[in-house]
Amino acid sequence: MEPKLLLDDLSKLLRESKRKLKKRIKEKSNYSNCGGKVFMTHDESALFLDCLNYKEQVISFHLIKGGVGKTTLAQSIASRVSVYGAKVLCIDLDQQSNLSQAFGMKQVNYPNMYDILANDIAINEAIISVCPGIDLIKSSLSNAKLDHMIFMQHNNVKTLFLDMLKDLKTSYDFIMFDCPPTLGVSVQSAIIASDTIVLPINPDLFSVEGLKICIEEIKLLAESYQKDIDIKIIINKFDNRTILSHEISQFLFEEDYFKELVLPTVVHNNQDFSNKLSRGVSIYDSPSQKKSAKEIDDIVINLMELRLCQTKK
Numbered sequence: 138m139e140p141k142l143l144l145d146d147l148s149k150l151l152r153e154s155k156r157k158l159k160k161r162i163k164e165k166s167n168y169s170n171c172g173g174k175v176f177m178t179h180d181e182s183a184l185f186l187d188c189l190n191y192k193e194q195v196i197s198f199h200l201i202k203g204g205v206g207k208t209t210l211a212q213s214i215a216s217r218v219s220v221y222g223a224k225v226l227c228i229d230l231d232q233q234s235n236l237s238q239a240f241g242m243k244q245v246n247y248p249n250m251y252d253i254l255a256n257d258i259a260i261n262e263a264i265i266s267v268c269p270g271i272d273l274i275k276s277s278l279s280n281a282k283l284d285h286m287i288f289m290q291h292n293n294v295k296t297l298f299l300d301m302l303k304d305l306k307t308s309y310d311f312i313m314f315d316c317p318p319t320l321g322v323s324v325q326s327a328i329i330a331s332d333t334i335v336l337p338i339n340p341d342l343f344s345v346e347g348l349k350i351c352i353e354e355i356k357l358l359a360e361s362y363q364k365d366i367d368i369k370i371i372i373n374k375f376d377n378r379t380i381l382s383h384e385i386s387q388f389l390f391e392e393d394y395f396k397e398l399v400l401p402t403v404v405h406n407n408q409d410f411s412n413k414l415s416r417g418v419s420i421y422d423s424p425s426q427k428k429s430a431k432e433i434d435d436i437v438i439n440l441m442e443l444r445l446c447q448t449k450k
C-alpha cells in the first residue's frame with residue numbers, strides 16, 4: 138500500500154501555484170511522478186509539510202449497526218492523514234478482521250488485542266508496519282473472546298484501553314479503533330479511550346435508530362468518566378437518486394438532536410471504496426483519484442482540524 142498526496146490537492150490547500158510548490162518541495166524534500174501526476178508519499182510530506190497543524194487525537198469508528206462503513210472510513214481516513222505527514226496507529230477490534238484485510242494484513246501472523254491481554258504480550262510487539270505512516274494492531278477470529286476475557290480478568294474494564302494507550306500516544310498523531318458492531322466491553326473501553334467517536338450512518342431508517350442508541354451510550358460513558366468526547370456523524374453511501382438519501386440527510390441536518398454532530402460532507406455511494414479496499418490498498422493509492430478521495434479529504438480536513446499554522450514563504 139502506498140497512499141499518495143497529489144500536487145494538485147496540495148496546491149489548492151496551500152493556495153500556491155504548482156510551479157512554485159514544486160520548487161519549494163525540492164528544497165526540503167522530494168516528489169514523484171506517475172503518468173503525468175505529481176505526488177508525495179508519507180515520508181516526503183512529513184519532511185515538507187511542517188507548516189500543517191492537526192488536532193492529535195484518539196478516534197473510534199463505531200455504530201451498533203453493521204455494514205455502515207466504519208471500516209471503510211477508518212482505512213480511508215487513516216490513509217489520507219498519513220499522506221499529510223501524520224503517523225497513525227490503527228487498532229482492529231473486530232473479529233471479522235475487515236480492517237486488517239483492507240490493509241492487506243489479514244494473513245500476517247501477529248498478536249491481536251486478545252493475545253496481548255490474554256498472554257501479557259507487550260503492545261509494541263503486536264504493532265505491524267502497514268506502510269510508512271500507518272501501523273496496525275491486527276485482528277483475527279480469536280478476538281471474538283476479547284469481551285469475555287476483559288470482563289473476567291480485568292477490574293478496570295472500561296479504562297483498560299485508556300491506560301494501555303498512554304505510552305503509545307507520544308509515538309502517534311492519531312490512534313484509531315475500528316469497532317465491531319456491538320456495545321460490548323471492548324467497544325466501551327475504546328469509547329472511553331477516545332477523544333472523538335465517528336458514527337457512520339447510511340441513509341436508511343435502521344441506521345438512524347442505531348445512531349440514537351450509540352449517542353446516548355457515548356454521552357453516558359463520557360459523563361461517568363468525566364471525559365470530553367466529541368461525536369461526529371458521517372452520512373455514508375449517500376445516493377442522489379433515492380428519496381430516502383435526501384430525506385434522511387435533511388432530517389439529520391435539521392433535527393436539533395443531530396444537527397450539531399453531523400459533518401457537512403456526505404460520502405456518496407461509490408464502488409471505488411470496495412474496489413480498492415478489497416485489494417488491500419486505499420483510494421489514495423492510485424495517482425488518478427476519484428470523487429471519493431475528495432470527499433474523504435474534506436472530512437479529514439474537518440475532523441482533524443487540519444490547518445496551516447504558518448504562512449507560506
Ligand SMILES: Nc1ncnc2c1ncn2[C@@H]1O[C@H](COP(=O)(O)OP(=O)(O)OP(=O)(O)O)[C@@H](O)[C@H]1O
Pocket residue numbers: 202203204205206207208209210231233235316317318373374375404405406407408410411414
Ligand atoms: N461510500 C460507499 N460506497 C459504496 N460502498 C461502500 C461505501 N462505504 C462502504 N461501502 C461498502 O459497504 C460494505 C460495508 O462497509 P464496511 O465493512 O466498511 O462497514 P462496517 O460498518 O465496518 O461493517 P461491520 O459492522 O460489519 O464491521 C463494504 O462492502 C464496503 O465496501
Ligand SMILES: [Mg+2]
Pocket residue numbers: 207208209231235236315316317
Ligand atoms: Mg467493520
